[in-house]
Amino acid sequence: MTNTNPALHVVATNTSSQLSQKDRLIGQPRFHFEPHDVMQLLRARIIGQDKALSEIEKMLYVVKADFSSSERPLSVTLMLGPTGVGKTETVRLISEAIYGHADAFCRVDMNTLSQEHYAAAITGAPPGYVGSKEGHSLFDETAITGSHTRPGIILFDEIEKASNEVIRGLMNILDTGRLTLTSGTKTIDFRNCMIFMTSNIGAQAAQQYLDKLNLLPKTLQQACLKRVPTQTIIEKIMFRKFDPEFINRIDRTLHYQPVQENALPQLVNIEIEKLNKRLTHQKRHIILTDAAKAYFYQEHDIRFGARHLARKIRTELEPLLAIHFLNHPEQLQIVLDEKNGQLSIKEKSSTSTSS
Structure with missing residues (x-):
């Protein structure tokens, strides 16, 4: 005799659905990072x-x-x-x-x-x-x-x-x-x-x-x-x-190996990228010429690694930028160069905030 009880059919369908859902999860990693x-x-x-x-x-x-x-x-x-x-x-x-x-x-x-x-x-x-x-x-x-x-x-x-x-x-x-x-x-x-x-x-x-x-x-x-x-x-x-x-x-x-000299230019680029990211909320951006970048890693003592590069950028580049931006709040992009062992503002681009 065939069972025609609709309630039992619904229970059977739900159970089957739950089982198939569990089957789909089998083998799937629980951690969502890649x-x-x-x-x-x-x-x-x-x-x-x-x-x-x-x-x-x-x-x-x-x-x-x-x-x-x-x-x-x-x-x-x-x-x-x-x-x-x-x-x-x-x-x-x-x-x-x-x-x-x-x-x-x-x-x-x-x-x-x-x-x-x-x-x-x-x-x-x-x-x-x-x-x-x-x-x-x-x-x-x-x-x-x-x-x-x-x-x-x-x-x-x-x-x-x-x-x-x-x-x-x-x-x-x-x-x-x-x-x-x-x-x-x-x-x-x-x-x-x-x-x-x-x-x-x-x-x-x-x-x-x-x-x-x-x-x-x-x-x-x-x-x-x-x-x-x-x-x-x-x-x-x-x-x-x-x-x-x-x-x-x-x-x-x-x-971890000591920082090699050929890695220094890349490390300077990374630090400048971090700085530009912090300037984003002010819609500002800085560009360094090759000479300005070299200023930070030439004669660098590799025993002190990347942390010393970051410290040099904090103590020498950031004060220069801070003074310039406070004196010229309208300027959103500047280019820095190195001349005679000194960092300097090479060129200023005073575009409006809409640019």
Whole structure:
């Protein structure tokens, strides 16, 4: 006998529809960011670090595919290298690509945690101490937790400057993706989070090694570097500083290279592009001649990396622009040149705001 009950037919249809919808979702990644888009931004702004960025790309694809262990953070990445080579900027750009703004991550400056008693800033105050019941720590839980469609991001910056007690306090986070505060009242979940750490450890020793090699003939320099690369020196110092148990919990250790002279013109262009972006809301735009750009990178000490270039633009170019714009508010575009070792306004274009 055929069942003609319309209610049962509706239930069957709805169930079938729900099943087919679930089938369509099978195999679809829950994270909505595109690794290709993230890498486009990184490769446009982080210059001369192709090897490190290739490892970042692999990590992003694994996170996107979403089959990582549910009992660990999504990834744990340590970035080594001298100052001003783009380690912290890498994390800022990943945040910008995924969240739309560069500060959507939890940043912990480890140089502020250099004393052993600062371990309480990570794990919270122990029972019996002031603040133990509140379960406070310095973590931004919203940035760490992320959401179902976007991973959380945390950066432990300059990790070698933290005390050994603080670093030991991190080991459980790297291993299990959880941190239970010492009060026992609260657990912070890092399992939906990409963890990044930066360190300058060994960079000074590596630079001193390169300085000594520069006194040798080129062929001998290359032979020495082949036998003992700078990476080996950095890793030896890293193993002296960090316990094997800590290092063993890191998925990827990336070596950022010192900024090379051929990268300096690109880095100046990037800084000028950032400045023009900040001037957009005033409908202003600046152009630098090749001589003006060269002013910022000629005789530049590559040991100080891109950060020194940015500082020189802030302290020498921006005051010149500020005075000019305040004295000539009608001018929207100016061209800067360099003459006799000085920056100067070459030409002014006093178009109206409608142009």
